[in-house]
Amino acid sequence: MQYGISNLSIIPVRNEAADQSEMVNQIIFGEHFKILDYRKKWSRIRLAHDNYEGWICNKQWIEISEEEYKQLDKDIPTITTDILDIITKNQHQPIVIGSILPNYKSGHALIKNEMYQFDGLTTPGFTQKKKIIENALMYLNAPYLWGGRSPLGIDCSGFTQMVYRLQGINLPRDAYQQANIGTTLSFVDESEPGDLAFFDNKDGEIVHVGIILEENHIIHASGKVRIDRIDQQGIFNSEIGSHTHKLRLIKSIT
DSSP: OEEEEOOSSEEEEESSSSTTSOEEEEEETTOEEEEEEEOSSEEEEEETTTOOEEEEEGGGOEEEOHHHHHHHHHSOOOEEOSSEEEEEESEEEEEETTOBOTTOBTTEEEETTEEEEEOSOEESOOOOHHHHHHHHHHTTTOBBOTTOEETTEEOHHHHHHHHHHTTTOOOOSSHHHHTTSSEEESSGGGOOTTOEEEEEOTTSOEEEEEEEOSSSEEEEEESEEEEEEEOSSEEEETTTTEEEEEEEEEEEOO
16 A cells, blocks of 8 residues: 655646546645555545545655554644645745644644745644634635635535634535534524535435524535525525525534
């Protein structure tokens, strides 16, 4: 078994081993993974924090040892909290909010015996629900991007996953998977800011997720990360004067 880590800001994860294939996910700086299938140009990987699988280009990651992988699994990750920041190893490199700083100590991260300097803001995760809302608002107006997990482009479940990860809480990658955890609430009025609301399509499949705000509002990624009203029927978009997503259930995760 081989193991790897991202030393780039964002690595696209594709459905098939080809540049033209659909992007289904992204790996953020400092995230580590297992190599399930190594080929000349592409590798199929499984991310450590959520077990999501896909194909990445072999030019865009570096190999680490099994010992390093296991140590990273044990460590409580240090996570960056500015929308965009700079990390330095000989040259400046931009990184996005939610990046992981492996072996972080005294302003330095260590990846495969190479030192990176970082002077920005970090967190080891929190538990207060109010902090979830603060994190969510950091992504406001980020454009929607299928498979995205950054403020430069993000999808609905990538948004909720990243917001909760800033709290030190690992959620599964996809909305239907996230709907399988936590405690189910019966009504919108029972929810608290920071709870997750899930929405289904005409076939009953959960296809959308957002984060409950105060006073019956919700923040979610639809076209962009935006704030709309929510009621027992679903999400109401005041700009078009109609409901856009049908409510299926609400979950309290923390």
